[in-house]
Amino acid sequence: MTLTDTPARQRGALRALLPVLAAHKAMTARTFCAALVDQAALVALVTLAAHTVGAAVVAHRLPGPGTVAALVALVLVRSLATWREMDLSHDLAYRVLAELRVRVFDGLARSAPARIAGRRSGDLAAAALGDVEALEFFYAHAIAQLAASGVVFGGGTVVLAVVDPWLPAVVLPVAGLLALVPLLDGRGRAARGTRTRRAAAELSAEVVETVDGLRELLAFGALDRRRERLREHGARLGEAQRAEHAWEAGAAAVRDVLVVAAVVGVVVVAARAPGGPWASGGAWAPAAMALALGVLAPVADSSAALGQAGGLRAAAARVGAAVRAPAGAPPARDPRPVPAGPLGVRLRGVRFDYGAGRTVLDGVDLTVRAGETLALVGASGAGKSTCAHLLARFWDPTGGTVELVGADGTAVDLRDVAEPELRAAVSVVGQDAPLFHGTLADNLRLAAPDATDEELRAAARLCGVDRIADALPDGFATAVGERGATLSGGQRSRVALARALLARPRVLVLDESTAHLDTAGDAELSRALAAASRGRTTVVIAHRPATVRRADRIAVLEAGRIAEAGTWDELAAGKGAFSRVLTR
Known part of the structure; x- marks a missing residue:
């Protein structure tokens, strides 16, 4: 269960999403007016029709031309207002949902990778698409319509x-009970809605x-087991949906009984007080x-809309949590320019943990000079990728600074x-x-959309991507599939490196980026990167000794600190932390 699944997190989740309507005040007002005309026309129509029928049956009085004209006019007004209200309400809802989708994406992007770490892509898709889509009912049917009602x-009262x-003594208590029904079952509806959204x-x-x-499942003969697992999840979702709809049907029956009770109450009032307005030929009784x-x-x-909205609390809570997700790295309040020319990097007293109570980096001090290639090594889990992040x-x-340092010594904090x-x-x-x-x-071109074809081919040639393109049916115009499914792991690594080089960064961080390549491919790329560095600072995180050996300098990360640093010959000659890494 996530934090957004808890009742405390869900309480007020729908109200928290109401401010999104602030950018659509005019359309909200038009929707309210259309709903008001629609509902008022319906009440007037049924009342006048009932009075006309009552007069015809009891007093044998046929409706006059004015009454007929009024009935026809009310039918037309009601038809037009219903169409207009549905058009406006759904237009409003879809505009708001489009804005919410962007806000959810912005929230995920702003808080990535912290927020998406460990989360399944399907779950993220459910929050970005399914949960937002579920709120369509809330914005289309539960805002302007409530005010109009x-x-x-x-x-009418x-x-x-x-x-x-x-008569108000009959109607008001029933109206109060109708409003009370969704409130009494609020927690139950929220729980059932949470169950449905979680199952979805x-x-x-x-x-x-x-x-x-799919390929792995076929290769290992696990497709039938996976199919059964999908069937179980589908059955769980169906069960949750049936339970939710069954309760909705019961609530609808209760509402119908209350409305019928009000009508019976009106009949009782008419029967006990035959004088006054009830004495005019009996026409007012049906009216x-x-x-x-x-x-x-x-x-x-x-009441029905409020009840269904209560079931959307889980979706609203998940959407709200994504929209309000805090940034892992807040924007700079007073940005400073990055020093011109070649850049080095410096970590001073850097401390960091992922909020789980376990310190990953505990006072890291490391300087990488401009134009230098440094290999950062250490045991798995030592915090090398954290340094890259x-x-x-x-x-x-959480402590210390990470800086970019110019050739003249000018430093600027990344924050x-x-x-x-x-x-x-x-x-x-x-x-x-x-x-x-x-x-x-x-x-x-992902990081350099304006790159020319010549620049693209130069970066591709440097990383061997030109050979990949030559083997594809349409060369560089060939679709590579989702997540590069048509390419091998080594080919994807080459494309990723070429993509980074095309952006011409002054600091390049390679976090096990050649792990999918064989030794020859790794050596080829390393030579190409060295030839193209020309003042570029490179931090290489790697386990392969041959890759580490090619670096100008090596730093060993151990116990959250830099245990030692130096050249390959200097560190390999000793019996320190570097030797322990090599022998693992």
């Missing part, structure tokens, strides 16, 4: 009081993982019953650098750098 009920002062998210995650791993039914129907609909400013250190300038200066290539659905050229 309140106005219509208030006006006043008319009932004019007809007979006892789990099924989405299972489906995405199954599609991604009063129709009016009572007409003013309570919107209240019943609002801090250099990319995915997170900020003081505007993000676009930082991304232009520093590029990080990970072991599993993903490719996107699109052509090979599209993936290469």
